[in-house]
């Protein structure tokens with residue numbers, strides 16, 4: 001169906017503990033009385049790209065939000081089961097949520113730069129953490145913008161408003177803002193859905209290069225993108241994890257009829 005890739009990544013079943021970034025066990029999430037994720041058990045492999053696919057409303061955003069407790073912001077929300085990162089159940093009340101969110105960064109579908117300069121957008125999280133000498137902050141901002149492959153385009157206008165950037169540049173700025181905190185895990189919620197093909201290509205290349213240092217979980221509605229870019233893909237339907245496999249396998253030999261129907265565009 002689409003261009004696939006060969007790689008030497010291990011099959012999911014064979015992952016050792018040191019190869020796992022996130023381990024979810026029997027995770028269920030409710031909004032009020034409504035169950036939106038039903039008993040999800042899955043692992044997210046370290047330093048790989050994992051795609052989450054499925055119809056709108058099937059629970060993808062809820063799932064990534066439960067990896068950095070973004071769900072906490074919703075009073076109506078309740079969850080059971082566990083999400084283990086670095087040996088710790090992050091849903092434990094004692095977890096330092098601010099610290100967790102620096103380690104598990106999140107980028108949303110629509111770029112939301114703060115109304116401030118490009119520099120200040122990237123420095124924002126670092127300044128919240130602690131006071132940093134200017135020189136060190138300059139270096140951190142430069143490093144993050146370089147990692148997000150935006151540096152060359154903005155280095156002469158760091159103190160201009162972020163609003164002057166194009167959509168694709170703003171999305172890379174959002175990634176730079178997250179990367180400045182050196183997250184171990186980066187959650188991307190439909191990061192290219194608002195972008196044109198060239199900007200999308202930039203983000204995809206960026207994700208490939210980030211894989212060396214960061215675990216990436218991406219939600220996408222673009223099947224070609226999931227197949228092309230991600231090592232593993234998980235298909236969700238109405239709050240259930242239907243199928244989770246190597247991307248090349250899931251897209252060429254889906255085991256379940258529901259998966260096949262979805263990836264061939266029969267619904268969704």
Ligand SMILES: Nc1ncnc2c1ncn2[C@@H]1O[C@H](COP(=O)(O)OP(=O)(O)O)[C@@H](O)[C@H]1O
Pocket residue numbers: 031036054055056057058059060061062063074076
């Ligand atoms: N804050 C909320 N309060 C109540 N219901 C919500 C809230 N956020 C999402 N939902 C519901 O939870 C389900 C899953 O939503 P979501 O995780 O956003 O799905 P997806 O990202 O796959 O489109 C949907 O039925 C949605 O209406």
Ligand SMILES: [Mg+2]
Pocket residue numbers: 060061062189
């Ligand atoms: Mg969503």
